[in-house]
Amino acid sequence: MPPKSINSLMKHLRNQGISIGGSGQKRKLKNIGYYHGYKGFRFVGDSSNRLPISDFNQIISLHAMDMQIKTLLYPHIMTIETALKNYTLEAVLSYAKSEDFDDIYRSCLTAYRGYNPRTDDYKKSWAKRLRLRQNVDGLISREQDKKPFFKHFRDRGRTIPIWAIFESMTLGEFGNFYACLDRPIKGAIVTDMGMPSQYDSESLLLSIIFALKDLRNAIAHNAIVSDVRFKTGDISKNVGKLLKSETNIGLINFSDITDYVILVVYLLGLLKLPKTNRKRLVSDYEGILLRYKKELPLGIYGSFVRTETQKKLKLLKIYVTKS
Structure with a gap:
């Protein structure tokens, strides 16, 4: 069957009971x-x-709402990613006393030692460490002709330093690196960040990294984020408990995008970003929701924005003001 023209697609939408017509909506459908x-x-x-x-205008509004949420969150996600890598890099260099990945691999990426050698957890952790080694070698091979600093070290017969590897790591690759770190190093990272000691913050940070990885990838690839279909796996319930303890906001289970906004605001607070920036993030997000609440039928809007959202945002504002 040959592909349908834009006119045929518009006719198909009308056959589906969706009102669409005119050159303006035709252009929007193409866009x-x-x-x-x-x-x-x-x-x-x-x-x-x-x-x-x-009505096709409802599609336009949903698309615009989603784009505005992505535009709002992306720079903050990048700030957090950069900071997490820098906190980790500082701790690793302090423990390894070397920027050579081979030295770091031997002295720092030893999480498997925290398990009994006779257990499956030990074997899984050991296998994860081996995969990390392969992935870093693949990263260097992938980037050696793209990154000037990779070429600089390679052409001088020097090993690629860990900071250069971090510059090229995806957030998912970084998460795997963090997972392989020895527990005392993870402890140094979460302590430096100011995460609470009454929780297993070392494990929670790993869950947070992978939660952010899914959101970051969805934004970067222009996938839909407003219904969190990007989430690839379960997020530890203890992350929600941590946020409840820190922000006084309950019912955080990452089943809607507001919970990710709360997480981002919390992390920006840990990183000591200005309170005005965090307040603006919350108010801008709230403004997006209020605009499209007016434009969309309640049955559609309510499928994306939960009834408890307004209460969560009110408590989030109080948290930011006090933090």
Whole structure:
């Protein structure tokens, strides 16, 4: 079957009970894409949860809301990623007394030693360490002709220093690196960040890194984020407990995008970013929601924004003011 023209796609939408017509909406459909736009926003979370879309303008509003949330969050995610790498780099260099990855591999990436050698956890941790070694070698091979500092060290017969490797690591690769670190090094990182000692913050930070990885990748690849369909795995319930203890906000289970906003605001607070910046993030996010609450039918808007969202944002403002 040949691909449908834009006119045929508009006719198909009308056959689906969705009002669309005119050159303006035709242009908007071309701009957002039939598959990325309509196909992406005709459901929430899972393809079985179809939305009662009746007008193409509703698709336009959902797309605009999602784009604005991504635009708002992306620079903050990048700030957190950079800071996490720098906190980790400082702790690793302090323990290893070397910037050579081979030295760090021997002295710092030894999480497997925390398990009984006869257990499956020991074997899994050891295997994860081996995969990390392979992934770092692959990263160096992948980037050696792209990054000037990689070429600089390679052409002078020197090993690639850990800081250069960190510069090229994805957030997922960094998460695997952190997972392989010996527990005292993880402890030094979370202590430096100011995470609470009454929780297993070393483990919680790993869960947080992978939660952020999913969100960052979705934003970077322009995937839909407003219904958190980007989440690839369960996030430890203890992350929600940590945030409840720190912010007084309950019901945090990362089933909606507001919970990720709370996490980002909390991490920015740990990093001592100005209070005005954090307040602006919360108010800008709230402004986006209020705008599209007016534009979208309640049955559609409520599928993306939970009833407890306003209460969460009120408590988040109080937390930022006091922190």
